[in-house]
Amino acid sequence: MSIPLSGTVKRSAGVYSALSKQLRGVNLKPVKKISISFDPFGNKTGPTRSLMYYLTGPKIANTNPNCRVKAQVLCDRSEPSVTFNLNSGENIIFKTSNLTVLELLQLFNKYISSQAPVEEPVVELKTKSEKKRR
Amino acid sequence: MTSILNKAWLLPTRQVIVQPKRFRGKINIQKPREPHYKRATVEKFVEPIYFNARWGKPLSELCANVKNKPSPDEVNKAKEPHPMHRIIAREARNWFENSNMVAFCHMNPFPGEEKFNFAVALKKHNMHFKVYGKxxxxxxxxxxxxxxxxxxxxxxNLTIFSPGTDIQSLLKLLQKRPELVLMAGIMNGKLMSRNELVNYAAMGDITAVRSRLVQVLQNAGGANLNRQITHHQSTLVSRLKQISTPEETTSESPEENVE
Known part of the structure; x- marks a missing residue:
């Protein structure tokens, strides 16, 4: 009888590896508008700002060019938050003061990216002559 | 005739092909025969005995994964900033101390080409941007x-420095750049939040505001009010001017006075 597996097979590759893994799955298709509000002098605004950085990156922004990202700088020491207005009419608010970037991306993928329609692979139609060329 | 003879005598000697071959076939390397008793005794006797550094030590010392605590000197050395890092920090400090306007922006992904265009636009207004780490x-x-x-x-983040205080043009430039989000700024040594900066920019030029104040005073207290308020200062200034320019008051030259 073999010993059942308990624990991980290999060591964790680190936070950045986990971040890149989450970023690969980010899809902005279900989102209409993202509004990010933070007070730069407040506590723990780093993850919120990093999330904004990642979501406005060219690769992720291209998943939905119609999605607008709006940054609101507050001056009242209020907690940072991110609001996602979805195409379905839903609003999802992330209160980000006690979350890390990785957790935020995991939540995004869990609640928002999962709603994106699955793309079917496009089959290219070829003529006989085109087929012969190859 | 001589040529034939020469050919006969000077014919090159034939090369002898030599194929070395061991006497009595192959040597037995795989399974050599045991040496003679006397040779075996000598070989055993001269076999070196090496010192084993691990022999007799406890398991805690033998473990290769034990991390030794660094000495305080090593800790202090690690904490010291790198000389290059210190030079960059000195430059940053210089920028802060010699700028009348500093604007702090959050930076989203900003392509290098666009960044260059932005730098050019800033340069036209005597502004420069720098990116420094925490x-x-x-x-x-x-x-x-x-x-x-x-x-x-x-x-x-991205920081904009300028010896001037042209906040209006800076805000105009930032409006065209959605990648940059203005967070705060320092105007003439005073730290301001984003809203305060926007309000400050809306106020306009300080000389224009001063002239507007003078106009309000004129309207409120008659045409002579402004002159009455600044009467003492202006007389003081005129007196001081008279004292500081003795050449104008005395028509004669100092040489003539001595005579």
Whole structure:
């Protein structure tokens, strides 16, 4: 009888590896508008700002060019938050003061990216002559 | 005839092909025969005995994974900033001390080409942007009145420095750049939040505001009010001017006075 597996097979590759893994799955298709509000002098605004950085990156922004990202700088020491207005009419608010970037991306993928329609692979139609060329 | 003879005598000697071959076939390397008793005794006797450094030590010392605690000297050395890092920090401090306007922006992904165009647009207004990291700024602004700014240097950021205070044109330039989000700024040594900066920009030029104040005073207290308010100052200024320019008051030259 073999010993059942308990624990991980290999060591964790680190936070950045986990971040890149989450970023690969980010899809902005279900989102209409993202509004990010933070007070730069407040506590723990780093993850919120990093999330904004990642979501406005060219690769992720291209998943939905119609999605607008709006940054609101507050001056009242209020907690940072991110609001996602979805195409379905839903609003999802992330209160980000006690979350890390990785957790935020995991939540995004869990609640928002999962709603994106699955793309079917496009089959290219070829003529006989085109087929012969190859 | 001679040529034939020459050919006969000077014919090259034939090369002898030599194929070395061992006497009595192959040697037995795989399974050599045991040496003679006397030779075996000598070989055993001269076999070196090496010192084993691990022999007799406890398991805790033998473990290769044990991490030794670094000495205080090593800790202090690791904490010391790199000389290059210190030079960059000094430059950053210089920028802070010699700028009348500093604007702190959050930076989203900003392609290099666009960044260059932005730098050119800023340069036209005598502004420059720099990107510094958190540890550099912490080192640069140590023991300075700008310490509160440290909090802004999280995530990705960009700082704009200018010896002037042309906030209106800066705001106009930033409006065209959605990648940059203005967070705060320092105007003439005073730290301002984003809203305060926008309000400050809306106020306009200070000389225009002063002239507007004078106009309000004129309207409120009659045509002579402004002159009455500044009467003492203006007389003082005129007296001081008279004292400071003796050549105009005395028509004669000093040589003539001596005579």
């Amino acid at each position: 540890p550099t700024i912490a080192l640069a602004l140590k023991d300075t009145p700008f310490l509160a700014v440290n909090r802004l240097f999280q995530s990705h």
